[in-house]
Every structure is written in C-alpha cells, then in structure tokens.
Amino acid sequence: MxxxxxxxxxxxxxxxxxxxxxxxxxxxxxxxxxxxxxxxxxxxxxxxxxxxxxxxxxxxxxxxxxxxxxxxxxxxxxxxxxxxxxxxxxxxxxxxxxxxxxxxxxxxxxxxxxxxxxxxxxxxxxxxxxxxxxxxxxxxxxxxxxxxxxxxxxxxxxxxxxxxxxxxxxxxxxxxxxSTRVASLWEYTKTQSEWLVGKPAYGYETAVDEDGNVVLAHNQNAYKALHWCRMAAMRKREASARRMVKVLVRSGLCGPGLTASTLLRRLRNPALMGYRVEEDKDGGVRRSKLILGKDGKPIRVAEPVFTEDEFSSLQEVLDRRGKNQPARQIGGATQFLGVLTCHDCGTNTTVQKTTTKGRAYTYLRCSGCKAGGLGAPNPLEIYAQLVEDVLKVLGDEPVMVREYRQGAEARKEQKRLEESVSYYMTGLEPGGRFTKTRFTKEQAETTLDGLIKQLEAMDPDATVDRWVAVHNGKTFRARWEDGGMEAMSADLLRVGVKCKITRTKVKGVRAPHIHMKLMIPKDVRDRLIIKEDDFAKAF
CATH class of the missing domain: 3.40.50.1390 (Resolvase, N-terminal catalytic domain)
Incomplete structure (x- = not known):
C-alpha cells in the first residue's frame, strides 16, 4: 500500500x-x-x-x-x-x-x-x-x-x-x-501493530497513508545518520561515539545538542528493527526492550531501519567497546564542571582517564581544541589551586540569605499616623476644637509634633512588600568547609565564577605549564545572596 x-x-x-x-x-x-x-x-x-x-x-x-x-x-x-x-x-x-x-x-x-x-x-x-x-x-x-x-x-x-x-x-x-484512562490506552496500544499514540523512536516519523491511517515511516535524515554510524562503527579502525557526533552535527543530519550518550542510546534501541518497544525500568541505565505479542514474537509496527543481522552485529561492536570504558563515577569524574574552562576554545575542561600498560592516568582536557588540547596530568592540584584562589577572594564574604518582608503592617501604621496628623492639624486651624484654650492648643501641638516625627522616621521601603538580604552568621569559608568542594562548586556555578586554564608547552617536559585566571563577575555580592527554595520539600 x-x-x-x-x-x-x-x-x-x-x-x-x-x-x-x-x-x-x-x-x-x-x-x-x-x-x-x-x-x-x-x-x-x-x-x-x-x-x-x-x-x-x-x-x-x-x-x-x-x-x-x-x-x-x-x-x-x-x-x-x-x-x-x-x-x-x-x-x-x-x-x-x-x-x-x-x-x-x-x-x-x-x-x-x-x-x-x-x-x-x-x-x-x-x-x-x-x-x-x-x-x-x-x-x-x-x-x-x-x-x-x-x-x-x-x-x-x-x-x-x-x-x-x-x-x-x-x-x-x-x-x-x-490517568487511568490514559494508562489503559497505553496498555492497549502496546499490543497493536498499528501506530495509535506516542512519540516515534529516533529514525521514524508519523505519516498518513492513502486510507487516512497514521503509520510510521522512515525519517530520511535520521535514516542516513544511523546507517552512517553503523558503517563507522564496523570499520577496521572504528570511530568513537564522540567522533560520530562531531561528523553528524557538522553535516547537519543532527542538531548541535546531540551528545555521545544520546547517540549510543539511539543505536542500541531495538525499535530500529521496526518493532514496538517500551522502557526497561529494571536496569539503572536508560534502555528500551521489545514488547512480545500473544504469539511470543516481537510486534512489528514499521519497516526496519536495520535488519536483525545488521542490528545484532552493531550491538556486538558496541558491547565490545563498552567493556573498555571505565565505570561511571557517582557525581561524575570531573570536579568543578562548568567552572574550569579552556582559555583557547572556551569549552569546559573534563577529566579523561586512560590506561597504559595496566597503569591508569587522568588528564584535564577540553572538547574544542584538537585532541583535547595539551592534557593537564594533575587535576587534583588544579582543584586545590582553584580552592585556594577562591577562598582568598570570596572566603570572607558573609553568607546572605534572601528573606521576604511584607509591608502590610507598616502601611497600616503609616495610614494611622497620616490620619492622626490630619485630625490634629484640622483641630488647630482657627476656630478648631483645640484652639479654644491655651492648654488644649499646647497639648495638641505637642502631640502633632510627636506624630510628625514618627511619620518622618518611618522607612519608606518598609511599607512595600520586598526581598531583603539577611546575614545568617556564617562566612562562605565556613560554608564551604562544611559542604566541601561540592558546595563550593555549586555556589561558583550559581554565581557565574569561571576559571580559565591556559596550557603552554614546555620544551623537554611532557606536562604543559598551567596558568589559571579566576574570572569574578562585578556584581558577585548580589549573586552570592542565597535564594532559599520555598518548594524544595514539595513533591
């Protein structure tokens, strides 16, 4: 058809x-x-x-x-x-x-x-x-x-x-x-070979056939990208996922937001064989798994992007390469990610680990320079220097917390004082109630002077709802000593502090010379104010 x-x-x-x-x-x-x-x-x-x-x-x-x-x-x-x-x-x-x-x-x-x-x-x-x-x-x-x-x-x-x-x-x-009706619809959809609802897997798009039915068809750009990736992975000198991403983005087949992990997840999706899949929630990694029909066989919903043999051979290559990758660390291998940047290309520096003759080495590299630039072999020393520089500049700054102040009470007091002043001023006018005797006039004038002083002493800002910054009794040095490098890294990212790293080749020495330049925003004190989340405990 x-x-x-x-x-x-x-x-x-x-x-x-x-x-x-x-x-x-x-x-x-x-x-x-x-x-x-x-x-x-x-x-x-x-x-x-x-x-x-x-x-x-x-x-x-x-x-x-x-x-x-x-x-x-x-x-x-x-x-x-x-x-x-x-x-x-x-x-x-x-x-x-x-x-x-x-x-x-x-x-x-x-x-x-x-x-x-x-x-x-x-x-x-x-x-x-x-x-x-x-x-x-x-x-x-x-x-x-x-x-x-x-x-x-x-x-x-x-x-x-x-x-x-x-x-x-x-x-x-x-x-x-x-929610119950939607869940029931999804359960019914899983068992059907027709495409009813949902977002198609990468490689496909929804189309309408001659009978007006919604079907899945190949997305041509995605189809080309997937087949090129398989060819690059199957070569004798196989291309890395990072290399694939660069080529795909440069060619225009994929957008600039594509990452290596996203690309690998797409290449591992069994939906590329034209079968219906669902999210596999048993493992800790985002994966998709096949849905079997009543006959125990996968449910086909579209023409395959890869045949079963093509998909299987691709997975063998990806599995073999995956075994050589180091285990993912909780929180990531790079400290101060987003703070440390390369002076030459402006991208973030990240920790990359290599193993040579059974010995592990770690380097700080960037993503914009050729081959990651000159590798800095001692990330811990760079972290220590960054912490020292930050403490010198910002360590003694007081920790200010944003608090909300309402002006309703102050507005009521201001209105009361204004009405009282108006009352006594009217009474002191010629023929007024306070001008009948000297005593009442003097008393009224004294009271009026006191009310005017109280009105003048009121802070105009106190009558409006506003945010105020209040010192919580700590310095950022104490805050970071309690929270460690994680707390400092989060604050530096929030404030917008950057540290540019310049790597210079030294003749006869393998490790480059490292120069670090701390970039502090001019309005850093305003940015350092902590805005507590009123909804942090809501779920």
Whole structure:
C-alpha cells in the first residue's frame, strides 16, 4: 500500500498557538479592559493572572478567553492586573505551579509584585491536593490570595479555605480518572501493530497513508545518520561515539545538542528493527526492550531501519567497546564542571582517564581544541589551586540569605499616623476644637509634633512588600568547609565564577605549564545572596 510521508504537525495535534486564537474582537475587548485597568487607584490590589492549558480541544476554554475572563474578574474586584503567567501545553498533573516556566518565575522571584493570583478554574491551576496544599501554605506565608472565577475560592475566609480543599479533591479525582484512562490506552496500544499514540523512536516519523491511517515511516535524515554510524562503527579502525557526533552535527543530519550518550542510546534501541518497544525500568541505565505479542514474537509496527543481522552485529561492536570504558563515577569524574574552562576554545575542561600498560592516568582536557588540547596530568592540584584562589577572594564574604518582608503592617501604621496628623492639624486651624484654650492648643501641638516625627522616621521601603538580604552568621569559608568542594562548586556555578586554564608547552617536559585566571563577575555580592527554595520539600 502506498504511503504519503507527510509528518503530522503540532496543528494536527491541536496544540495551542497564540496567533491563531486571538481574534480582532478579542483584541478590541482586551484594549478596553486595559484602558479601564489604567483608571484604577494607585493603591488597588495587584492581580497576577494564571493561564494554563495542556492541549486545545473543542471542549476546553482557550487561553485568550481565559485571560479576558480573568481581566474582567480583576476589574470587578477592583484589582489592577500586573502580569499574565501563560503556561501553554503544560499538564497540571505533571507540572506543579512553581515549576512552570512563567508562573514559577513569578512565585519564586517576583512575589513582591502581586497580591493575589487569579485563575479561571481550580483544575486550570492545580490537579493534585498535595500541590494545592503547598500553594495554600505559600500564600499564607507571603500574604497572598488565590481567587478562582468559576469556584468559590478565597483564602481570606475560613469557608474559602475549606472550599478550596474540597474542590481540589474533586480535581484530583478527575485527574486520577484521566490517568487511568490514559494508562489503559497505553496498555492497549502496546499490543497493536498499528501506530495509535506516542512519540516515534529516533529514525521514524508519523505519516498518513492513502486510507487516512497514521503509520510510521522512515525519517530520511535520521535514516542516513544511523546507517552512517553503523558503517563507522564496523570499520577496521572504528570511530568513537564522540567522533560520530562531531561528523553528524557538522553535516547537519543532527542538531548541535546531540551528545555521545544520546547517540549510543539511539543505536542500541531495538525499535530500529521496526518493532514496538517500551522502557526497561529494571536496569539503572536508560534502555528500551521489545514488547512480545500473544504469539511470543516481537510486534512489528514499521519497516526496519536495520535488519536483525545488521542490528545484532552493531550491538556486538558496541558491547565490545563498552567493556573498555571505565565505570561511571557517582557525581561524575570531573570536579568543578562548568567552572574550569579552556582559555583557547572556551569549552569546559573534563577529566579523561586512560590506561597504559595496566597503569591508569587522568588528564584535564577540553572538547574544542584538537585532541583535547595539551592534557593537564594533575587535576587534583588544579582543584586545590582553584580552592585556594577562591577562598582568598570570596572566603570572607558573609553568607546572605534572601528573606521576604511584607509591608502590610507598616502601611497600616503609616495610614494611622497620616490620619492622626490630619485630625490634629484640622483641630488647630482657627476656630478648631483645640484652639479654644491655651492648654488644649499646647497639648495638641505637642502631640502633632510627636506624630510628625514618627511619620518622618518611618522607612519608606518598609511599607512595600520586598526581598531583603539577611546575614545568617556564617562566612562562605565556613560554608564551604562544611559542604566541601561540592558546595563550593555549586555556589561558583550559581554565581557565574569561571576559571580559565591556559596550557603552554614546555620544551623537554611532557606536562604543559598551567596558568589559571579566576574570572569574578562585578556584581558577585548580589549573586552570592542565597535564594532559599520555598518548594524544595514539595513533591
């Protein structure tokens, strides 16, 4: 049967596209709502709109409609819209609010900028009770409110807190039912020779045959890349996985993000024989295994990229070469990965191990220079020098931790003082209540002076929600002594500290001369401030 090799696009799968959903009428309404929003008073509550959608169908509310409805809700509540966190093609079951790209940034870094989070319906916001509980705790800690357009949710009342828990439970039950239906579909799909759902293995793409059925067809670029890799691996002087990656990226058959481990995983996938596979969760390494049908034979779903003999011979070569590789170390063999870089090519330096005549050698090499550049044979000495240099520059810096300060109480006090000052000033005007006797006038003037001094003494920053940096009593030297090189490496990566290594050939000496230059950002003190994760314990 002839096949048309037209790949199915995102539009066919009805994923959301922003430009397709905003009509001229919607944009006109949006303009009017923004105009009304601008007329609200300066002290109006600040609303953040949360818009989410996993997949757009005829039964779902489009993000454009969600945003317009929420803007109307904010206007009815007298709240000014300060931002829209739009997370599209995101599952609320799999991704909690604080891990979403846009909403997560607001929750983790921009909490002082809003007072309440508005969403269209609770299941648009969360679908797990544990996530909902975490968000309620976060809102109570930071003085925020959750408001739903289509649910009776308001954290400022006890009834609202109870209602949000009940509605959240219903949403989780619905999500569990959906998960059960999806799991059942996947189990059924595994036994079928037709391609129903799922992402094809590398080497294939979905296409539509003449009868309109979805089938798997060869992706031509991937097909060429896989066969070239097999040929390179089967040569007498076989090519390494790293070499294959460089050639494939340079040729344009693969993207620049390809790694050697990803390429090897693709070459070991039995789906390349045209069979249906599933993830093998028994081993500690990502692998795929064949799914057998009722007859005990593999289920064929596509034309093979490799015949069984071709695939088997390739695996023998990869297995033989894999036995010569050193065991993977937990945490990796390279310390300060991402901090130590090559001065010549700018890539990271990594530890490479070789064995000669039964003796193991370790070298620091880069990936951009030819043959990894001049190998630095003593990584531990380089680590020690880096630690010494960092401690000299940053060791005595105090450890500052970011804390959230609310300005609600200070705003109340400021308002009380302003009203009191206005009251006494009115009473001291000619004919006022405090001007009838000298005694009452003097007492009122004394009280007014005291109130004005209190008002002038107030810190303007204390009246706004803000982040402040607080010293936790330690220096970074003490912090790194407790946490070791792992803690220092994590902090240096977070701050953006780099150490450029220059390797220079020395005549008559095998090991090159090593020169290290520490690169410290100008705003290092601001970057060193530790931002504690409020959601670290959430799961």
């Amino acid at each position: 002839a096949k048309r090799t037209r790949a199915r696009t995102a539009t066919d799968r009805r994923q959301y596209a922003v430009e397709d959903e905003w009509t001229k009428a919607d944009l006109a309404v949006l303009k009017e709502l923004r105009r009304a929003d601008a007329l609200l008073p300066d002290d109006a509550p600040r609303a953040l709109l949360s818009v989410r959608l996993s997949v757009l169908t005829d039964d779902t509310t489009s993000p454009a409609r969600q945003e317009l409805d929420l803007r109307k809700l904010a206007l009815d509540r007298g709240s000014r819209v300060v931002g829209v966190a739009s997370d599209l093609n995101v599952s609320a079951t799999k991704v909690p609010p604080w891990k979403r790209k846009q909403l997560g940034d607001w929750l983790n870094n921009r909490a002082p900028e809003f007072d309440e989070v508005l969403f269209w319906k609770l299941d648009r916001f969360v679908r797990r009770l544990s996530d909902l509980s975490t968000m309620i705790d976060w809102c109570l800690k930071y003085g925020k409110n959750l408001v739903s357009k289509n649910d009776s949710i308001d954290l400022t009342t006890t009834a609202g807190k109870i209602m949000v828990t009940i509605v959240g439970g219903i949403a989780e039950i619905e999500a569990a039912n959906t």
